[in-house]
Amino acid sequence: GAGVSQSPSNKVTEKGKDVELRCDPISGHTALYWYRQSLGQGLEFLIYFQGNSAPDKSGLPSDRFSAERTGGSVSTLTIQRTQQEDSAVYLCASSLALRGGGRETQYFGPGTRLLVL
């Protein structure tokens, strides 16, 4: 079956511009996650959506970052007024509903490579 897909695969933007990154989770997965992978910080959790519950935004690094998930499926991560330090690979993952207290496997997409000039 289809895995997690992300678009665009690569994005180059100028400092100060806004960008939108898209994630299509695996069909039937109600949990969706965004992570950021950068040279200096490694893999960091950004935000978590579970069904219709309020998202956990505790990992978002600043108020320039926001995310939404429409219809419990597709998610968009938006970065406003991009800065050079936002350059990273943004990874999306999805999993089945949270029943086992964290034992569910998270399936990752290929990522979006963002370069801010």
Next chain:
Amino acid sequence: AQSVTQLGSHVSVSEGALVLLRCNYSSSVPPYLFWYVQYPNQGLQLLLKYTTGATLVKGINGFEAEFKKSETSFHLTKPSAHMSDAAEYFCAVSVLGGATNKLIFGTGTLLAVQP
């Protein structure tokens, strides 16, 4: 708070040699532990995971890991390295806080396999 430490950011082995990638965790509750592999310009792929039950976990591509509570370790091994095993490997612990489930990753180990 949960955390993960991977010893050795770079490991090089010869083809056919034993692969040993080290992971130690810190957790105040019984942990759920994962190993993921990342090939160049790709996302993360699950190799194996430990939740409960048998402490020796077998995964894909001939990898296995053993959960040792007394040593707070979850080292990844493979008896005989293949060239195709060259990739970056991440150990992670699952953090359950309230209604949130997230992974805390180690800093990764880049495995090189020499012919």
